[in-house]
Amino acid sequence: MAFYGWPFSQCQSLSTPLDVQFQSGIRVLDIRLTPVKGRLIAYHGAYPQKTPFQDILVSVHNFLTSPAGARETIVMSIKQEAPSSNFSQLVHDEISFGAGGRDMWFFESRIPTLGEARGKVVLFSRFGNGEGWEGGLSGMGIHPTYWPDSAKEGFTWMCNDTLVRTNDWYHIPSFLSIPEKVALAAGVLQPQPADKRGLVLPISYFSASSFPLAAPQTVSQGFGWPRWGLGVEGVNSRMGKWALDRLSEGGEKEKGEPFIHGWTFMDYYEEPQNDLVPLFVEFNFRGREFLQ
DSSP states (O other), rough: OOOSSSTTOSSHHHHHHHHHHHHTTTTEEEEEEEEEEEEEEEEEEEEEEEEEHHHHHHHHHHHSSTTTTTTEEOOOOEEEOSSSHHHHHHHHHHHHHHTGGGGEESSSOOOHHHHHTTTEEEEEEEEETTTTTGGGGSSSBBBOOOOOTTTTTEEEEEETTEEEEEEEOOSSSSGGGHHHHHHHHHHHSSSGGGGGGEEEEEEEEEEOOBBBTTHHHHHHEEEEEGTEEEEEEEEHHHHHHHHHHHOOOSOOOOOTTOOOOOOOOOOOTTTTTOOHHHHHHHGGGGGGOOOO
């Protein structure tokens, strides 16, 4: 929802509002909120994004009750952007009286199966301690046990019986760190031998920003003409090549071999040329066995 505050607070194009994102295949949302006069408003850092949380809930409800979205699932990460003593309670209350109410949500503190979560929003709560929520922390959905700030090498935590492998290195020194940023973030998605031993959920943030040489648009899209050696290739283009390489690897995986899966958070996801999301969606159909 970060549509305003260029160059450092804006991370998505105004041409891709939430309904367009759903049509494009986006199913994981990064929603950051701040209370304003007792109501929650989308913010990115200190910059207001002009959209009340209630409007976001209406858009999500409209999609999940539409013919195209009735069997889909939305994961919503909710993060507190400014200090507030009642933020957690406000989220609880606005969900309860918002579009779809609590029935639209999956609040259990575990990773559900797709069958359990069709037509629902899975809460990914990056706030609160459970106070005021039914069941406490056990009723706040997927809730990280800790989240180190901009940890370059990433970190892991447990959600019930699932190991969550995470990379959120966002404060890169400059655009010169883009290749390293991509390598570390993509590495989280790459299957590891230990994945065979239990349930694993990779979560990787491909967004990054730092003043003055790494604005979100610069990091995600690059600049100049890198094909001719004049400029820098952005994260999104590099990830497109990474996805194509993984998808074109020859041969079928052996039974039980880990496949690429996970959640990816990206700035300006429609660049370059709306090609990236379809590549990620294609991973849903690689390395899995389907019942006839």
